[in-house]
Amino acid sequence: MLSGRVPRLASSILRYSPRTSARCDTTLLQPRTFATASSNIPINIVEVGPRDGLQNEKGIVPVEVKVELVNRLARAGMKFIEAGSFVSPKWVPQMAGTAEVISQMERLRGVHYPVLVPNQKGLDNLLNLLSTYRPALSNSQPQPPQPTDEIAIFTAATDAFTQANTNTTIAGSLERLAPVARAALDKGLRVRGYVSVVITCPYSGQVDYKKVREVTEALLGMGCYEVSLGDTVGTGTPAAVSEMLEEVKKTVPVEKLAGHFHDTYGTGVANVLRSLEHGIRTIDASVGGLGGCPYSPGATGNVATEDVLYALQGSGYTAGEDIDLEKIVETGWWISEKLGRESVSRAGRALRSKMTREKEQRAKL
Numbered sequence: 001m002l003s004g005r006v007p008r009l010a011s012s013i014l015r016y017s018p019r020t021s022a023r024c025d026t027t028l029l030q031p032r033t034f035a036t037a038s039s040n041i042p043i044n045i046v047e048v049g050p051r052d053g054l055q056n057e058k059g060i061v062p063v064e065v066k067v068e069l070v071n072r073l074a075r076a077g078m079k080f081i082e083a084g085s086f087v088s089p090k091w092v093p094q095m096a097g098t099a100e101v102i103s104q105m106e107r108l109r110g111v112h113y114p115v116l117v118p119n120q121k122g123l124d125n126l127l128n129l130l131s132t133y134r135p136a137l138s139n140s141q142p143q144p145p146q147p148t149d150e151i152a153i154f155t156a157a158t159d160a161f162t163q164a165n166t167n168t169t170i171a172g173s174l175e176r177l178a179p180v181a182r183a184a185l186d187k188g189l190r191v192r193g194y195v196s197v198v199i200t201c202p203y204s205g206q207v208d209y210k211k212v213r214e215v216t217e218a219l220l221g222m223g224c225y226e227v228s229l230g231d232t233v234g235t236g237t238p239a240a241v242s243e244m245l246e247e248v249k250k251t252v253p254v255e256k257l258a259g260h261f262h263d264t265y266g267t268g269v270a271n272v273l274r275s276l277e278h279g280i281r282t283i284d285a286s287v288g289g290l291g292g293c294p295y296s297p298g299a300t301g302n303v304a305t306e307d308v309l310y311a312l313q314g315s316g317y318t319a320g321e322d323i324d325l326e327k328i329v330e331t332g333w334w335i336s337e338k339l340g341r342e343s344v345s346r347a348g349r350a351l352r353s354k355m356t357r358e359k360e361q362r363a364k365l
């Protein structure tokens with residue numbers, strides 16, 4: 001654990017309560033209502049580093065590194081870790097090894113490892129893999145839990161982005177995804193939805209927030225338990241996020257929404273906090289600030305997990321009793337160095353310097 005000033009914060013902040021189904025306190029759903037420090041509202045962090053983080057890497061990241069990344073995140077206390085994608089390797093070569101990753105990773109009890117699925121073929125590939133994990137006939141032959149119990153389906157708020165990302169229009173993608181969601185639900189999988197480009201589209205500019213709302217409604221109508229709203233390009237400001245959420249919340253219950261912010265313009269944490277003020281209780285984040293969408297030119301990584309966890313300190317929100325920020329910081333550096341660079345998480349950089357200084361001081365004693 002961190003020591004000095006950070007541990008003082010850490011005692012209240014670095015231990016988080018697990019993801020609960022009671023997503024939010026309705027008294028705190030009013031726009032721009034700040035939570036008080038004593039309210040301790042649970043926030044779910046969905047760690048998307050192994051998927052959104054790595055999918056944009058130019059060089060192929062070896063399966064064993066991806067497996068180690070997922071394992072480190074789980075051991076650091078993350079409860080939802082997006083482990084990869086069953087997409088076409090012709091479109092996103094980096095995700096080609098996902099079946100191996102989810103077969104080889106440790107599967108910790110209470111941790112969910114969702115994977116992205118774009119179409120029926122992706123679901124079939126996943127179900128084939130899962131079929132090898134059927135419960136053993138005899139209790140004397142215990143089987144490990146199946147690698148995942150959740151898929152994420154994805155579309156976008158503009159035709160141009162949907163075309164670039166999945167080779168179809170919004171309507172075409174919804175038509176393609178509806179039977180996939182139904183089949184996954186029939187197999188007992190949970191289904192999460194994504195809407196990309198909720199603020200700006202890299203191809204068609206300013207997005208119509210009404211479209212974001214309609215696409216969100218469509219995904220929920222297919223049985224998604226939650227829809228994550230992606231500021232794919234990362235142009236969002238807190239004011240734009242507010243405006244977008246005000247529109248979506250006209251017809252969609254806020255507890256069905258998650259926030260997914262890229263940090264291209266440095267507004268990721270501010271947008272997270274703004275979305276919490278709106279009642280959102282699930283935030284996607286990426287360790288070390290890894291990532292970017294291959295079909296969103298110029299966009300940088302997701303808001304860093306470390307930055308979100310740091311910002312939540314003393315805010316009255318709590319992100320999971322088991323999360324160890326020091327381990328998350330170390331994991332952010334570990335994977336960044338594997339990728340030949342430094343962690344871009346601001347909190348990750350500062351906390352690592354602090355941890356190093358403290359280690360040196362201890363060594364001198």
Ligand SMILES: CC(C)(COP(=O)([O-])OP(=O)([O-])OC[C@H]1O[C@@H](n2cnc3c(N)ncnc32)[C@H](O)[C@@H]1OP(=O)([O-])[O-])[C@@H](O)C(=O)NCCC(=O)NCCSC(=O)C[C@@](C)(O)CC(=O)[O-]
Binds near residue numbers: 089119
């Ligand atoms: C949807 C398709 C497949 C349509 O792509 P398509 O080319 O129209 O598909 P197709 O059905 O014509 O198939 C083309 C080839 O791909 C194969 N194929 C087809 N499907 C699969 C599959 N599932 N798994 C493996 N192989 C597959 C298929 O078998 C065929 O192979 P061939 O016969 O030529 O040898 C393609 O566009 C695709 O995979 N797109 C995914 C793109 C992607 O992964 N983008 C990043 C994820 S979304 C994101 O990052 C945003 C998010 C979620 O983070 C939120 C945010 O920040 O906004």
